[in-house]
Amino acid sequence: MTHPLYGTTAVAGVGLRQFKRGASPLPERSLLVEAILDACLEAGLNPAEVDGFVSYGDDKNEPVRLMGDLGTRRLAWSASVFGGGGGGIAGAFGLAASAIISGQAKAVIVFRALAEGASGRMSAAVMAHHLNDHLLAAGLVSPAQMCAIRAQRLFKHYGVPQSIVEDLVRASYHHARNNPDAVGFGQDFDIAALRTSRWIAEPFRLFDCSRENDGAGALLLVSAEHAQDLAKPPVYLLGCAQGTEAGWGDLLENDADDLYATGGFRPVARDLYRQTGLSPADIDCVQLYENFDAQGVMSLIDHGFCTYENAAEVIRFDNLIAQGGKLPVNTAGGNLAQGFIHGIGLPIEAVRQLRGESANPVSGVRTCLLAGGPGAPTVSSAIFANKVL
Numbered sequence: 001m002t003h004p005l006y007g008t009t010a011v012a013g014v015g016l017r018q019f020k021r022g023a024s025p026l027p028e029r030s031l032l033v034e035a036i037l038d039a040c041l042e043a044g045l046n047p048a049e050v051d052g053f054v055s056y057g058d059d060k061n062e063p064v065r066l067m068g069d070l071g072t073r074r075l076a077w078s079a080s081v082f083g084g085g086g087g088g089i090a091g092a093f094g095l096a097a098s099a100i101i102s103g104q105a106k107a108v109i110v111f112r113a114l115a116e117g118a119s120g121r122m123s124a125a126v127m128a129h130h131l132n133d134h135l136l137a138a139g140l141v142s143p144a145q146m147c148a149i150r151a152q153r154l155f156k157h158y159g160v161p162q163s164i165v166e167d168l169v170r171a172s173y174h175h176a177r178n179n180p181d182a183v184g185f186g187q188d189f190d191i192a193a194l195r196t197s198r199w200i201a202e203p204f205r206l207f208d209c210s211r212e213n214d215g216a217g218a219l220l221l222v223s224a225e226h227a228q229d230l231a232k233p234p235v236y237l238l239g240c241a242q243g244t245e246a247g248w249g250d251l252l253e254n255d256a257d258d259l260y261a262t263g264g265f266r267p268v269a270r271d272l273y274r275q276t277g278l279s280p281a282d283i284d285c286v287q288l289y290e291n292f293d294a295q296g297v298m299s300l301i302d303h304g305f306c307t308y309e310n311a312a313e314v315i316r317f318d319n320l321i322a323q324g325g326k327l328p329v330n331t332a333g334g335n336l337a338q339g340f341i342h343g344i345g346l347p348i349e350a351v352r353q354l355r356g357e358s359a360n361p362v363s364g365v366r367t368c369l370l371a372g373g374p375g376a377p378t379v380s381s382a383i384f385a386n387k388v389l
Contacts, residue, residue: 017038108221112343210290286368
């Protein structure tokens with residue numbers, strides 16, 4: 001039996017506003033309103049018809065406070081995925097689709113906004129969620145440190161070559177170079193810059209880490225039938241899975257031994273492929289949340305694109321780029337090189353890629369996997385397509 005999520009909803013419009021951290025010309029809520037208006041304009045939908053909102057990662061913009069600016073006639077659905085990290089980004093589309101499929105809303109905006117002047121530093125919010133007195137007493141005072149220890153397990157215990165993270169970073173900047181929206185636009189990335197940048201938490205240097213931007217992103221989700229009547233080609237949601245398994249989560253860094261060097265996606269990936277009837281071989285490109293590059297590697301392994309043993313054969317620069325690679329990853333630059341607004345740029349690039357609007361188009365693309373923040377206590381993934389397969 002076909003899963004209820006399979007091809008029954010579609011993204012009809014996207015909007016993105018991005019600025020250097022601390023340099024937004026507008027307050028955070030104004031950035032968000034503009035991104036929502038952009039998404040509706042692109043779709044040809046009156047913003048007043050939006051009746052639902054979904055976010056993740058403790059976004060502070062309550063939908064009821066957006067109604068006046070958008071002219072909202074009726075707020076019928078508002079929800080958020082629990083958790084302070086980026087693990088819920090794909091799960092937000094499952095929540096939005098549930099509202100539409102169940103008839104509780106007709107046009108739902110999935111959004112995230114982040115401006116340092118309003119919300120403070122993202123790292124501080126993540127620390128508030130995941131670092132407690134037990135960890136602080138042990139000297140773990142930042143998310144980078146916690147993820148660095150897991151990265152060392154990946155490299156030292158499982159023997160994954162540390163050099164492959166450089167290929168992931170290079171591919172990100174290669175794509176960003178062609179993307180006018182990216183912080184890395186027009187820049188030639190020298191791998192020596194990564195190797196000599198300042199230490200953050202060994203093995204992470206500065207360019208191994210995502211770095212925050214001010215901005216907002218919005219995606220308009222409607223029923224598949226409704227999308228056919230709007231201005232842009234629909235991008236269908238084929239499936240979405242979220243959650244965790246026993247032995248993973250907020251366990252004071254006492255996760256099960258065989259899960260410690262993972263992104264936490266194993267059960268989520270199994271559910272997603274079972275829902276859709278697809279496999280890693282059916283995925284044409286990946287938009288991968290990489291808070292740190294090593295966690296991006298873990299995510300690719302969890303989703304079945306490679307193993308610890310053959311990761312170096314798959315995660316190669318020439319294989320990760322849109323121009324001829326078999327596994328194009330983060331074709332707008334990702335969190336590392338496009339910009340970091342808590343990952344909302346990733347589903348926007350998935351939509352643009354599947355419409356043929358990406359700055360780095362993948363030839364013959366049909367499907368795109370979106371993976372949420374690896375290492376978060378709960379994680380999520382989704383698959384989008386430009387036709388119902």
